[in-house]
Amino acid sequence: KQEVTQIPAALSVPEGENLVLNCSFTDSAIYNLQWFRQDPGKGLTSLLLIQSSQREQTSGRLNASLDKSSGRSTLYIAASQPGDSATYLCAVRSGGSYIPTFGRGTSLIVHP
Amino acid sequence: SAVISQKPSRDICQRGTSLTIQCQVDSQVTMMFWYRQQPGQSLTLIATANQGSEATYESGFVIDKFPISRPNLTFSTLTVSNMSPEDSSIYLCSVEREPLQGYTFGSGTRLTVV
Numbered sequence: 001k002q003e004v005t006q007i008p009a010a011l012s013v014p015e016g017e018n019l020v021l022n023c024s025f026t027d028s029a030i031y032n033l034q035w036f037r038q039d040p041g042k043g044l045t046s047l048l049l050i051q052s053s054q055r056e057q058t059s060g061r062l063n064a065s066l067d068k069s070s071g072r073s074t075l076y077i078a079a080s081q082p083g084d085s086a087t088y089l090c091a092v093r094s095g096g097s098y099i100p101t102f103g104r105g106t107s108l109i110v111h112p
Numbered sequence: 113s114a115v116i117s118q119k120p121s122r123d124i125c126q127r128g129t130s131l132t133i134q135c136q137v138d139s140q141v142t143m144m145f146w147y148r149q150q151p152g153q154s155l156t157l158i159a160t161a162n163q164g165s166e167a168t169y170e171s172g173f174v175i176d177k178f179p180i181s182r183p184n185l186t187f188s189t190l191t192v193s194n195m196s197p198e199d200s201s202i203y204l205c206s207v208e209r210e211p212l213q214g215y216t217f218g219s220g221t222r223l224t225v226v
Contacts, residue, residue: 034214043118043204043220049213089154093212098143100215104154 002027002094006103013110019077021106023090028068031093034100035064035075038087047088048075080110114139114209118218125195125225132191133221135205140185145215146178149202158203161188195225 003026013019023033032051036044048057048064050073056065063076077084087107091100115138125131135144146158146167158178159167167180182188192199205218 031212032214036217041122041202041220041222044206044217046214046216051212091215098208099145099157099160102154 002030002092002097002101004090004092004101004103006088006090006106008106009104010107011109013080013108015080015082015110015112017080017110019080019108021075021077021088021108023073023075023103025071025073025092025101027094028071029095030068031095033064033066033073034091034093035062035073036089036091038089038105040087044089080108082110082112084108084110114141114207114216116205116207116216116218118205118221120221121219122222123224125223127196127225129195130191130193131195131223132189133203133205134189135187135218137186137207137209139209141207141209142185143208144182144188145206146180146188146190147204147206149204149220151201155204158190192223195223197225199223200225 005024007022030052034049035047038044050057050066061078066073087105089105091102093100117136119134144161147155149155157170158173159169161167161180161182163182163185179191203221206215208215
């Protein structure tokens with residue numbers, strides 16, 4: 001059974017810092033990994049999708065990497081801003097299942 | 113990616129009543145997923161809804177409490193029945209529009225039961 005862990009659970013940083021959020025998974029037989037952002041009381045917004053054959057994906061100040069063999073993904077946020085404050089979730093789509101497995105998320109606060 | 117319209121965005125309900133949440137997708141999809149997110153927790157899958165058949169419920173969730181309809185390939189509803197304060201959560205619908213192309217979520221329904 002796939003298990004997904006996100007570290008750290010919470011993070012508070014001053015504006016302008018470069019950040020690394022971590023996601024690890026136990027079963028490397030995955031189709032893809034997806035990073036989401038969730039604002040309080042809201043739905044999930046997809047940030048980046050990495051297919052199992054890819055090493056990384058970039059969108060603006062966001063870069064996500066995938067090391068399938070070691071069961072890890074990182075989300076890199078460059079030059080953080082207060083508007084980046086949210087919870088970040090990673091979800092893994094494993095082989096043999098159409099239901100993704102979610103981590104518990106990293107709650108990020110970027111203060112001015 | 114798919115666009116999902118979810119209603120209502122929030123509601124405050126009396127215990128013992130029911131609330132129906134709607135999700136409308138801008139394209140036809142085979143499966144729709146319904147999740148619950150309790151305060152401070154990650155997402156828990158309630159059920160998977162396929163058009164033309166009964167929903168498949170996850171362990172701990174039953175049809176009498178969370179009836180689901182899926183009348184066509186773009187629409188689904190989830191009803192939270194006989195509500196109690198423990199049902200206070202965010203409820204989310206989700207689809208995988210194209211196989212292995214990632215998931216899209218509705219904007220969520222924030223339910224408070226008093």
